[in-house]
Every structure is written in structure tokens, then in C-alpha cells.
Amino acid sequence: MRSGKKERGKNFKYLLLTILSVLVVGAAVWLLIVKFEGGPPSITLEIKDPYISAEEKIQGRATDEKSGIRKLWAAVIQDGKESVLLEKTFESGETAEQAAQKLFTINMDTRKLGLSDGKALLRVSARDRSWGNWFSGNRAYIEKELVIDTSAPQVEVLTGQHNVSQGGAGLIIYKLSEECGKQGVSVNGHFFKGYSGYFEDPDIYIAFFGLAYDQQTDADMYVEAVDLAGNTGRRGFYHHLRNRRFNAETLTISDRLLDRILPGFRSVSGFPKDKPPVEQFLFINKDLRRKNNEAILSSGKNSDNGFHWSGAFARLPNSARKAGFADHRTYVYDGEVIDKEVHLGIDLASVRHAPVPAANSGRVDFVGQVGIYGNVVTIDHGFGLFSVYAHLSRTGVKEGQMVEKSEIIGHTGSTGLAAGDHLHYGMFINDIFVNPVEWWDPSWIENNVSAKLRGVKEMAGDE
Ligand SMILES: [Zn+2]
Incomplete structure (x- = not known):
């Protein structure tokens, strides 16, 4: 009995010791792991x-x-x-x-x-x-x-004259004092990126820019350069902006025309199948047109950093002009004005399925279907300048392919929203369509592009 009591006392001591040591070890472990943790922030x-x-x-x-x-x-x-x-x-x-x-x-x-x-x-x-x-x-x-870097980049404009018409284009050459993350010409909210690499001096930039057909001749125009630290340098330049009058025409939409047009667009996403034919037409002429224009222009900001072309652009041979750039069209149905749109290219008609030459050398940027424009090819001529060929019956080039001036890229047709076989020819810089007539004109190219490039080349002492 006595020894049993002694045993119990001993056991109790052991238990106490064990609990104590567990506590001590536990506390030590807690201190080590939690309080003395070794992981840095x-x-x-x-x-x-x-x-x-x-x-x-x-x-x-x-x-x-x-x-x-x-x-x-x-x-x-x-x-x-x-x-x-x-x-x-x-x-x-x-x-x-x-x-x-x-x-x-x-x-x-x-x-x-x-x-x-x-x-x-x-x-x-x-x-x-x-x-x-x-x-x-x-x-x-x-x-x-x-x-x-606390100082703004310096902009030196190297070209003297910049005469631009509404819907027309211009070229400016300038030199920057330092490398810039963003640089180009700002024209009332449109920004035309400049490109380096044409001249031996990498600080000399070329920017094609334009005045949209609907921009006013008092538009604010300047070169803007933002350096890598975010300092902004701005310089205005001498420019003369000219007003232009564009043709106005009225197009009467008949039920017969609607019957012919509408079925081809039924599969377009968002087509209002349950609405009356006139509303279906407005969906195509207004909403789809805006979307299609945006899709075509979206290439503008990713132009090649290379000057692919030379000389005047070629017009579709033996063709008659059916519609002009920035024609203002009023659409009338049942004696009522239902829509107003602007035609942002030139329509040229030749024989049916006439071969279409590349207007100038460049890289094929896009080949595919674009709603109202049907089968489309766009060519990137480099430095922000593009040409567009629409309503084609067939295309004969692949995206990414380099084409020479006058090389056949497809054949005319009437795909998309087209009244008959013709070529819709367009040109754009950055995010605005410009008037192709200027680019077809050798003397306009000489005065506004070639002479400027030569002048700066001599000034810079390039070979
Ligand atoms: Zn057209």
C-alpha cells in the first residue's frame, strides 16, 4: 500500500515534468518559429x-x-x-x-x-x-x-512648308534632342506617329499626317515628343490648311434595292432580323459601316518602320470614277431622309473582274471579308501609310507578303455593299482616311514628299 502511494507520487512528478517540458519545448518552438521567424519581408x-x-x-x-x-x-x-x-x-x-x-x-x-x-x-x-x-x-x-531627366526634349522642324487640304495629307521631318517613348504630330486629337530610320541620323523623324475631311482649318497642329522620363516637348510648325468643298448626292433607297441588299447581310452578328427592312438597311449602312471603317483603320498604328514605296501611286487602269472621296451622301426612303454618310474612298469602274494592281510597293497587311466592303486587301506602304482595295471578287495575295507596285493583288467585283462591279480604293494614315487623288498626282508627290526628303538628306549630309 505504502509503496503504491509512493509510486503514484513518482508518476505524478513524472507527469508534471513531462507537461512542463512539453510546455517549455512548445514555447521554445513557438518562439523560434513564430517570434524568431527568419523569413525576410x-x-x-x-x-x-x-x-x-x-x-x-x-x-x-x-x-x-x-x-x-x-x-x-x-x-x-x-x-x-x-x-x-x-x-x-x-x-x-x-x-x-x-x-x-x-x-x-x-x-x-x-x-x-x-x-x-x-x-x-x-x-x-x-x-x-x-x-x-x-x-x-x-x-x-x-x-x-x-x-x-528633368528637361523636355527639344524639337527642331527641318521642313518649311506644310500645306494641307481638308481630307488631305502632309509630311513633316523633325529632329529630336533625345530618345522619346512617344513622338509625332498632333492634329486636334489625332496623333500621327513619326518614324526614324530613313536618314542616317537616328534622331531625325518623318511623320505623315492628315487633316480629316471633317476637321476645320483652324485645327491645332504641332509636333509632340515625350521622353522616357515623361517630359513633354512641343513645337508648332508653319502650316497652311485649306478648305475643300465635297460633293453632295442623294441616294434613293427603293424596296427593290433593299430586297437585293439585305439577304447578303443576314448572317452579320447583330443584324436586326425582326425589324423592318429600312431599319435593317440602317444597321448595315450606319452601324456596320462605322465598325468596318474602324476595323480597316485599326492597322494604322502598327505600320512598318520602313519606307516601302516611291513615286506616284497607280490608279486602276482604264477606269471611270463613279464616286469621289468624302462625297456626302443623303439616303432617302419613301420621300424621307433616313441617313447621312460620307464615302471615304474613290469608286472606280473598269471591265467586270478587272485585274487590280497594287498602287505602290508595300507589305500586304490584311486580306479578308470586311462587311460592307466585301473582300478587302490592304497594303502597308510603311511609315503609317496604307492603301485599301474593296469589293474584290477574288484576292491573289497573302497577309505579310511584299508586293511591288503594279503587281496584281486581286480582281474587281461587287462583294459587300456594292451596286455593281467596281473597285473602292481608299488610303489612310494612322486613323484617318485621306484623299487618294493627291497620291495619284506626281507633282503633289514631288512637292510634298520627294523634294522634302531630298532637302533634308542634303542638309543632313546623307549619301
Ligand atoms: Zn466606294
Whole structure:
């Protein structure tokens, strides 16, 4: 009995010891894993490129899921001099979620900081709440090389005359003082990208631009260049904008015409099958036309960086003009005006299924069906200039293929919304259709393109 009691006492001691040691080991493990965790925080900065303009706000994020962020610090170093941009210690009373992620903004006012243009180093560090490293926590540290650029690019215009008609085109050549992320000609909301590489000097750019048929002759026009740090330089240039009168015509839509047109468009997505024929016509003539124009123009911003063409553009041989550029058409049905649209190309009729030559050399950019335009081929002549061939019965080229001037690319037809066999020929620069007549005219090409290119070539001393 006595010995049994003794045994129980011993067992109890053992149990106590075991519980105690489990607690001690548990606490130690908890301290090691949780309080002395060794995982450093992570830091990310939102910097697209190293270029920084006069005033920049850099967004950043520090995360530490284990113990949370305790301290943030950032500084910029230039010529051995360090300026602290951010120093912040967070209170300990935060929830785990609040402490785990910190968003921060580094304000870099380069003038206030006395920084000069050129290289600088950004350092950012974050510490967590771990008890490791003698209670100072784990540290994350990153460095980013920056290039401070506070001056706007200089634009020097190298061409003198820029005479542009409504619906017409122009060419400007300019030199920039530094590399730019975005540069070109701005014409009241339309932006025409400039291209480098034609001249030996890579800082000399060529930009074809245009005045849309519906833009006014007081349009604001200038070269704009935005450098890699975001500084913007602008320069106006001498220009003379001319008014143009466009033809107006009235087209009467008969029931017989609707019967002929509508069936071909029934499978177009969005076609209002249950609506009256006139509304179905309006869907084609208005909505689909707008969509199709946008689709054709969408290539404009991805033009080849190469000057593929030379001389005047070729017109469809032995053809009669059936409709002009920017003809203003009023559509009448049952004595009532139902629509007004503008024709953004030139209609040329020759014999049925006449072979269609490429108007000039270039790369075939698109071959396919485009709603009201039927079978379409577009050619990218480079530097933002394109030609369009529509209503074709057949096409004979592939996308990406280089074609020579006068090479046959297809045959005329009446696919899409066409009254008879003809070629709808269009031209566009960037996102506007321009008048093809100018490009067919050798003296217009000489005065507005060739002479300018030669002049700058001589000035720049190119071979
Ligand atoms: Zn047409």
C-alpha cells in the first residue's frame, strides 16, 4: 500500500515534468518559429523604366505574412550624398492583416532634393516584427538604378512648308534632342506617329499626317515628343490648311434595292432580323459601316518602320470614277431622309473582274471579308501609310507578303455593299482616311514628299 502511494507520487512528478517540458519545448518552438521567424519581408516597386522626371511618385508594397512589417525606409543616393525619402515605424497594436502588407508612396521632388540630371540610386528597406537578429527583425533590401531627366526634349522642324487640304495629307521631318517613348504630330486629337530610320541620323523623324475631311482649318497642329522620363516637348510648325468643298448626292433607297441588299447581310452578328427592312438597311449602312471603317483603320498604328514605296501611286487602269472621296451622301426612303454618310474612298469602274494592281510597293497587311466592303486587301506602304482595295471578287495575295507596285493583288467585283462591279480604293494614315487623288498626282508627290526628303538628306549630309 505504502509503496503504491509512493509510486503514484513518482508518476505524478513524472507527469508534471513531462507537461512542463512539453510546455517549455512548445514555447521554445513557438518562439523560434513564430517570434524568431527568419523569413525576410518582400518589397516590390512600381517602376516601369529607370527614367524619372522632375517630380515622381513611386508606389511600392512591402509584405511579411509571418510577423508583419515594423519599419520602412527609402533613400536616394547621388554623388555619394544620401537623402532619406521615407522613414516609418508602425505601431505594434495592428491586426495581423494590417501588419502583413504596407502600401507606400515615395515622393521624389528632384529639385527640392537638389538632385541633378543623370544617374541616381534608390534604396528601399523593410524590417519585420521578428525577434530574430537581436530583436531588430529580418530585413529586406532592394536597390534600383534611376536616371533623372528633368528637361523636355527639344524639337527642331527641318521642313518649311506644310500645306494641307481638308481630307488631305502632309509630311513633316523633325529632329529630336533625345530618345522619346512617344513622338509625332498632333492634329486636334489625332496623333500621327513619326518614324526614324530613313536618314542616317537616328534622331531625325518623318511623320505623315492628315487633316480629316471633317476637321476645320483652324485645327491645332504641332509636333509632340515625350521622353522616357515623361517630359513633354512641343513645337508648332508653319502650316497652311485649306478648305475643300465635297460633293453632295442623294441616294434613293427603293424596296427593290433593299430586297437585293439585305439577304447578303443576314448572317452579320447583330443584324436586326425582326425589324423592318429600312431599319435593317440602317444597321448595315450606319452601324456596320462605322465598325468596318474602324476595323480597316485599326492597322494604322502598327505600320512598318520602313519606307516601302516611291513615286506616284497607280490608279486602276482604264477606269471611270463613279464616286469621289468624302462625297456626302443623303439616303432617302419613301420621300424621307433616313441617313447621312460620307464615302471615304474613290469608286472606280473598269471591265467586270478587272485585274487590280497594287498602287505602290508595300507589305500586304490584311486580306479578308470586311462587311460592307466585301473582300478587302490592304497594303502597308510603311511609315503609317496604307492603301485599301474593296469589293474584290477574288484576292491573289497573302497577309505579310511584299508586293511591288503594279503587281496584281486581286480582281474587281461587287462583294459587300456594292451596286455593281467596281473597285473602292481608299488610303489612310494612322486613323484617318485621306484623299487618294493627291497620291495619284506626281507633282503633289514631288512637292510634298520627294523634294522634302531630298532637302533634308542634303542638309543632313546623307549619301
Ligand atoms: Zn466606294
